[in-house]
Amino acid sequence: QRPSSYLFIMIWFSLLYRSLVICYLCCLVKLSLSLSTQHRVVCSNIAVEKVPLRRGDESSTYCYKVSSASDLKPHQNFLATQVWPTAREAAHFLEAVSLSSLHDVKTVCELGCGPGLPSLVIAKRKEITEVIATDLDSLALDLVQMAATDQKLLDIVRTCRVDLCGNELPPADLYILSDVFESGTVAKKAARLLYNQAMDSRVWIFCQSDRFQRTVFADEFSKLTGKPLDWISVKEHDPSNRFCLFNVEETDVCY
Numbered sequence: 001q002r003p004s005s006y007l008f009i010m011i012w013f014s015l016l017y018r019s020l021v022i023c024y025l026c027c028l029v030k031l032s033l034s035l036s037t038q039h040r041v042v043c044s045n046i047a048v049e050k051v052p053l054r055r056g057d058e059s060s061t062y063c064y065k066v067s068s069a070s071d072l073k074p075h076q077n078f079l080a081t082q083v084w085p086t087a088r089e090a091a092h093f094l095e096a097v098s099l100s101s102l103h104d105v106k107t108v109c110e111l112g113c114g115p116g117l118p119s120l121v122i123a124k125r126k127e128i129t130e131v132i133a134t135d136l137d138s139l140a141l142d143l144v145q146m147a148a149t150d151q152k153l154l155d156i157v158r159t160c161r162v163d164l165c166g167n168e169l170p171p172a173d174l175y176i177l178s179d180v181f182e183s184g185t186v187a188k189k190a191a192r193l194l195y196n197q198a199m200d201s202r203v204w205i206f207c208q209s210d211r212f213q214r215t216v217f218a219d220e221f222s223k224l225t226g227k228p229l230d231w232i233s234v235k236e237h238d239p240s241n242r243f244c245l246f247n248v249e250e251t252d253v254c255y
Contacts, residue, residue, distance in 0.1 A: 043146045044139060046071045051083045053091050053121060055255055061091070061124060061151065063115040064143045072139075080114050080137035085253040086179040087117050090206040092254055093234045093246070094122040094176070101239040102127045102174075105202060109134060109172035111164060111190075112180030116144035116157075122176075123148070123156045132170045134162035165189040169197045178206040179248075181213035191220035206246045207231075218245065 041048050047067045054060040066072065066081035102125065109132040110119040119133040131153075133144045141159040148157040160170055164186055169175070175198050181187035194203055207214040209231075218229045231247040 044142050046139070048143065048146075051115065051117065053088070053095070053117060061095070061117070061121045063117040063120055063147045065115050066139070066143075076139055077137050080135060080140045081143060083115050083117055084179050085250045086206045086208055086248045087114060088255065089234070089246075089248045089253050090118040090176060090178040090204075091121040093204075093206075093237075094118055094125070097237070098239060099127065101237070105173040106130065107132070107172045108174045108176065109170050110176045110178075111162060111169070112136075112177060113144060113159075114140050116140070116147065116159075118176055118178060119144060119157060120147055120151065120153060123153045124151075128156065131157045132160055132172060133157060134160045134170065136161060136163055164193060166193070169193060172198075172201055174202040174204065176204050176206075179208060179211060181207070181211065181217050184213055184216045187213040187217040188220045191217050191224065195221060195224040202242045202244075204244050204246065206248055208248045208250055210250075214245075 041050070041064070043064060043066075048064040049067050050062050051065050052060040052062040063083060065083050066078060069078040072078055072081075105127065107130040108119070108122050108128055110116065111134055113119050113133040113135050114137075116133040119131050122128055123131040133141065135141055135144075138161070141161065144157065144159050145154075148154050162169065164180060175194065177190070181190065205217075214231075218231075222229050229245055231245045234246050237244060237246070
């Protein structure tokens with residue numbers, strides 16, 4: 001009987017030990033999930049992550065982007081919720097551009113803003129009193145709104161749905177576009193829209209050199225104005241030039 005009793009006790013302790021280990025692991029998993037939920041940032045019930053203009057700089061202006069395309073519904077545009085290299089280049093330029101380039105600028109409108117990093121950056125310039133971040137994508141505009149709220153910029157930044165293939169632009173002293181020509185149709189209609197409504201304002205367009213549709217835009221705009229257009233680097237910017245096409249090389253973009 002003794003061996004049987006010892007065996008029973010050993011089995012009992014073994015089962016108890018395994019049960020305790022399982023309970024401990026379950027507690028760790030629950031704690032981990034709880035902590036991840038606490039630090040999870042969401043916008044419109046979708047997981048997002050902070051994207052600073054300068055990595056490692058806590059004082060840097062930032063926006064938000066959607067973390068994963070799998071979180072979106074089929075009709076939502078993942079590309080409109082990402083921060084592209086050209087937007088970064090535009091944001092760096094707007095942060096550092098000279099006062100002489102903004103002497104007549106109070107209201108800025110970014111067309112096709114996506115998460116709106118350039119809009120948020122220029123909103124911190126003391127010369128600027130209003131920034132209108134526009135896009136067709138409602139989630140992108142929600143991301144801008146969220147970042148503006150976090151950084152206490154809501155008194156300057158507002159969002160608005162605008163179609164580059166439409167017929168109307170919000171009035172502004174400066175229009176900013178960065179890699180928004182997603183098709184030849186958009187490029188042509190954007191050229192006509194800017195020609196019809198923005199010729200009394202400054203227009204700064206940033207586009208990577210490998211974007212074919214930028215040629216479509218430049219050709220269409222040249223036909224309307226009767227003047228050839230040249231793409232220049234941001235280093236060649238002349239404050240007296242009110243209409244600028246900035247060439248962006250992805251390898252030169254700072255993170």
